[in-house]
Amino acid sequence: MTLELPVLTKGGASRRDLLKASIVGGGLVLSFSIAAKSEAAETAGASALNAYVRVAPNGIVTIMGKNPEIGQGIKTSLPMIIAEELDVAWENVRIEQADNDPKLYGRQFAGGSMATPLNWDDLRRVGAVARAMLVNAAAVAWNCPAGDCKTSAGQVVHVATGRKATYGSLAAQCAGLPVPDPKTVPLKDAKDYKIIGKAMPQYDVKKIVTGEPLFGIDVRMPGMLYATYEKAPVFGAKVAKADLDAARAVKGVRKVFTVEGGTNLTGLLPGVAVVGDSWWAARKGRNALNTQWADHPTSKQSTAGFDKRAAELAAGPPMKSLRKDGDVDAALKGAAKTVEAAYAYPFLAHTPLEPQNCTAQFRDGKMEIWAPTQNPEPGRQLVASTLGLKPEDITVHMTRCGGGFGRRLSNDYMVEAAWIAREAGVPVKLLWTREDDMHHDFYRPAGYHYFKGGVDAAGNVVAWQDHFVTFGDADAVASSAGMAPTEFPSRFVPNFRMDQSTIPLGVPTGPLRAPGSNALAFVNQGFIDELAHAAGADPLAFRMKLLGDKPTVGEAPAMYNAGRMKGVLAAVEKMSGWAGRAKLPKGTGMGVAFHFSHLGYFAEVVQAKVASSGAVKVEKVWVAADVGRQIVNPAGALNQVQGAAIEGLSHALFQKITIENGAAVQSNFADYPLLRMADSPPVEVKFVITDYPPTGLGEPALPPVIPALCNAIFAATGKRIRSLPIDTSQLKT
Structure with missing residues (x-):
C-alpha cells in the first residue's frame, strides 16, 4: 500500500490525498511523500517494479530514497545509482523519501559515510533488475528473444527493426513476469554512464530555496x-x-x-x-x-576538574596499554632529537541549524x-x-x-x-529550543594526549609514545571517546607505545562528524609536525618519508594503504604550490596534514595569515581526496568536502563546550559561534581516482583541516597550537 501524505504542501491538501495499493514481492510497500499534488498527479497509475522503482504510464519514474537525507545529498545520489542502471533519463525521475522499513530496504541510516559503500552494488542491481524486467516485457510483447533488445533513456528498442516501446507502456506488463536473479543481471560499464559521474543538484534544492515544507x-x-x-x-x-x-x-x-x-x-x-x-x-x-x-552526582563534574585530573593521571602510570611495539624508552634515549608535548581538545556540540x-x-x-x-x-x-x-x-x-x-x-x-x-x-x-539543543547534546568527547617522540640523525621517527587520557572507566570508554591501536602512525614507527587512562564522566557523548578522527587528526598530525621541525625537515616530505615504501600496512579491516595516502599528499603538494611557500609574506604560512578515516584518504593544505593582534585569517584550503574509482555526484561530493573543511575550521577557531557543575555552559551561537560566510575561505578540491570501490566522503574531509590550520599558524608565527579552540591572544606580537 502506498500512502502519500501531502499535508505539508501549499494549497491546503488533505491529510490523505491519495491512497493506492501496489504489491511488491508479495508484500506491501509503504512510502511517505510530501510531494505536491502536481507530482502525485504526474505519477498517478504507476506500476511498481520493485520496492524502489515505480513507472507511470507517461514514463515518469519514481525512485525511493532509502536513507535519511540530512543535507549530505544522499536522497539524490542513491537514486542516481538506480536510475543509471535502469537507463532512464534523469529529467524523468522523481524521488520520494522512503519510510523506515528494514524488511524492504535493509539498514536505513545516515552515519559513518557508509551510504555509498554499503549500497553501491545492491542499488546498481536494483536498477538493472528493473531494466531487465522491462526488456523482458517488451520481448514477450514482440515475441522475440530479450537479447535482441536494448534500452535507451526510458525506452526499450528492438535492435534489428528499430521498434520502440516506452517504459511507461511496458511497466504494467511486468507484473506477471518472473523477477530476474539480481546476481545474474549485467551491469553497465563505467564508460557508458550517463547519470553517475555527472554533477546533479540536490533533488529538493528548489523546494528548499523557495521555502516549501520538507523538514x-x-x-x-x-x-x-x-x-x-x-x-x-x-x-x-x-x-x-x-x-x-x-x-x-x-x-x-x-x-x-x-x-x-x-x-x-x-x-x-x-x-x-x-x-x-x-x-x-x-x-x-x-x-x-x-x-x-x-x-x-554529575553536578560535581567540570571542565576544570577534568583538566586537573588529566594532568594528575599523566604524571603517573597509565591504566591500560593499547599497543606496544619495540622498546620506546631505549629508542628515546638513543634519538638524535626528542620532543615532548601535551595536547588537548574540548567537548563539542553538533548544533544542526534545525533544532x-x-x-x-x-x-x-x-x-x-x-x-x-x-x-x-x-x-x-x-x-x-x-x-x-x-x-x-x-x-x-x-x-x-x-x-x-x-x-x-x-x-x-x-x-x-x-x-x-x-x-x-x-x-x-x-x-526543542536552541538552548535545549546545546544543553542536551551527545557531545564530541574532550581528550588529552601526552606525547614523547624521537627522530634519528637521518630524520626518521624512531620513537612515539602517547599517554591518552579520555573518559570512561576501566572496562570501557565513553561513546566516541576511544582510540584504536591501529591509529596512525601506529605500525609506521618501529618503537611505538599507546597507553590510556580514563576519567569518570556523567556527560553524554556520541559521534560527531568524523567521530574520533576529528580530534585525533589534530593531535597526531600536530605532533608529527613538531617532529618534522625537530628533524629540520620539510613537513610534507617528512610525512612522505614516514609513510614509507610499503604500499599497504596491516590486513583488512584495519589495513592502511600508504600508497593511496602518498598519492593525495603528492596531489595537494602540487595543487597548493607547496614548493613556493617560502615566498609568502611575513605572518602568512602554509600547513599540511593528512588523515585516513571512513575509508577515505585525505590530505589538506591550509594557508593562513596571522595579524599582529593575533587574529587568524584563513586565506585558502586545498583538499586532495581518494575515495575510490567513482564519484557518484560530483556536485554533491564537492559540497560535502567544502562543507567539511568549513566545519572543521569552525571547530578549530571558535567552538568549545565547557562543563560547570555538571552542566553545559554555552547555550547559543553567541557563545558557540560558527564560521561566517564572510570569513569562509575558498576550498579547492581534487579527487584522485584510484581503482578501489567507491566510499563515502561526508566525514573524512574534516579531520585534516584542523591540524593543517594549526601547522600553518606555526609556519607563520613559530607558535604551536596544542589546545583547541585556538586562543588568538597567544598569537599577538
Missing part, C-alpha cells in the same frame, strides 16, 4: 498541539519540584505533566512536558514552571511518528521498549533533516514526542 520542523497534522520538554541542566537529574498549576494557567496551555523517565542518557530522561495550542504558548507555560531539580523536533500521533494502540532522524529503526525500537509497544505497531516516517552531523543518530527527542503524544491523546509536535 521535520514543517510537519503539520489536523488537530495537532505543540509541546516543549524541560529537562535538568545536569544530565539525568530528576524533577524535585515544579509549579504545574502556574504553567496550566498560561493562556493556550492544554496539558502539563511530569515524566518520571529513566537513567539511560540516550533514552527518555526525567522532565516536565507542557502542551499547548501553539509552541509559543507551550514555551510560556514552561517558563512558568520554576522547576527545581534533585541532586545528582531537534518530532511529531507523533498515538491512536488505536498504534504510534505514528514523523521525525528528522539519522537512525530511524533504533528510534522505533527505543519507542517500543519505553512505551511498551510492539515495534510493528510503530511507523516512522523520515522527513528531511536540517543537519545532523551525528546528533540525530540518537533518538531521545523521538521517544519524548511519542510519550507526550500518548499522554496528550492528540497529534503533538515537540520542538
Whole structure:
C-alpha cells in the first residue's frame, strides 16, 4: 500500500490525498511523500517494479530514497545509482523519501559515510533488475528473444527493426513476469554512464530555496498541539519540584505533566512536558514552571576538574596499554632529537541549524511518528521498549533533516514526542529550543594526549609514545571517546607505545562528524609536525618519508594503504604550490596534514595569515581526496568536502563546550559561534581516482583541516597550537 501524505504542501491538501495499493514481492510497500499534488498527479497509475522503482504510464519514474537525507545529498545520489542502471533519463525521475522499513530496504541510516559503500552494488542491481524486467516485457510483447533488445533513456528498442516501446507502456506488463536473479543481471560499464559521474543538484534544492515544507520542523497534522520538554541542566537529574498549576494557567496551555523517565542518557530522561495550542504558548507555560531539580552526582563534574585530573593521571602510570611495539624508552634515549608535548581538545556540540523536533500521533494502540532522524529503526525500537509497544505497531516516517552531523543518530527527542503524544491523546509536535539543543547534546568527547617522540640523525621517527587520557572507566570508554591501536602512525614507527587512562564522566557523548578522527587528526598530525621541525625537515616530505615504501600496512579491516595516502599528499603538494611557500609574506604560512578515516584518504593544505593582534585569517584550503574509482555526484561530493573543511575550521577557531557543575555552559551561537560566510575561505578540491570501490566522503574531509590550520599558524608565527579552540591572544606580537 502506498500512502502519500501531502499535508505539508501549499494549497491546503488533505491529510490523505491519495491512497493506492501496489504489491511488491508479495508484500506491501509503504512510502511517505510530501510531494505536491502536481507530482502525485504526474505519477498517478504507476506500476511498481520493485520496492524502489515505480513507472507511470507517461514514463515518469519514481525512485525511493532509502536513507535519511540530512543535507549530505544522499536522497539524490542513491537514486542516481538506480536510475543509471535502469537507463532512464534523469529529467524523468522523481524521488520520494522512503519510510523506515528494514524488511524492504535493509539498514536505513545516515552515519559513518557508509551510504555509498554499503549500497553501491545492491542499488546498481536494483536498477538493472528493473531494466531487465522491462526488456523482458517488451520481448514477450514482440515475441522475440530479450537479447535482441536494448534500452535507451526510458525506452526499450528492438535492435534489428528499430521498434520502440516506452517504459511507461511496458511497466504494467511486468507484473506477471518472473523477477530476474539480481546476481545474474549485467551491469553497465563505467564508460557508458550517463547519470553517475555527472554533477546533479540536490533533488529538493528548489523546494528548499523557495521555502516549501520538507523538514521535520514543517510537519503539520489536523488537530495537532505543540509541546516543549524541560529537562535538568545536569544530565539525568530528576524533577524535585515544579509549579504545574502556574504553567496550566498560561493562556493556550492544554496539558502539563511530569515524566518520571529513566537513567539511560540516550533514552527518555526525567522532565516536565507542557502542551499547548501553539509552541509559543507551550514555551510560556514552561517558563512558568520554576522547576527545581534533585541532586545528582554529575553536578560535581567540570571542565576544570577534568583538566586537573588529566594532568594528575599523566604524571603517573597509565591504566591500560593499547599497543606496544619495540622498546620506546631505549629508542628515546638513543634519538638524535626528542620532543615532548601535551595536547588537548574540548567537548563539542553538533548544533544542526534545525533544532531537534518530532511529531507523533498515538491512536488505536498504534504510534505514528514523523521525525528528522539519522537512525530511524533504533528510534522505533527505543519507542517500543519505553512505551511498551510492539515495534510493528510503530511507523516512522523520515522527513528531511536540517543537519545532523551525528546528533540525530540518537533518538531521545523521538521517544519524548511519542510519550507526550500518548499522554496528550492528540497529534503533538515537540520542538526543542536552541538552548535545549546545546544543553542536551551527545557531545564530541574532550581528550588529552601526552606525547614523547624521537627522530634519528637521518630524520626518521624512531620513537612515539602517547599517554591518552579520555573518559570512561576501566572496562570501557565513553561513546566516541576511544582510540584504536591501529591509529596512525601506529605500525609506521618501529618503537611505538599507546597507553590510556580514563576519567569518570556523567556527560553524554556520541559521534560527531568524523567521530574520533576529528580530534585525533589534530593531535597526531600536530605532533608529527613538531617532529618534522625537530628533524629540520620539510613537513610534507617528512610525512612522505614516514609513510614509507610499503604500499599497504596491516590486513583488512584495519589495513592502511600508504600508497593511496602518498598519492593525495603528492596531489595537494602540487595543487597548493607547496614548493613556493617560502615566498609568502611575513605572518602568512602554509600547513599540511593528512588523515585516513571512513575509508577515505585525505590530505589538506591550509594557508593562513596571522595579524599582529593575533587574529587568524584563513586565506585558502586545498583538499586532495581518494575515495575510490567513482564519484557518484560530483556536485554533491564537492559540497560535502567544502562543507567539511568549513566545519572543521569552525571547530578549530571558535567552538568549545565547557562543563560547570555538571552542566553545559554555552547555550547559543553567541557563545558557540560558527564560521561566517564572510570569513569562509575558498576550498579547492581534487579527487584522485584510484581503482578501489567507491566510499563515502561526508566525514573524512574534516579531520585534516584542523591540524593543517594549526601547522600553518606555526609556519607563520613559530607558535604551536596544542589546545583547541585556538586562543588568538597567544598569537599577538
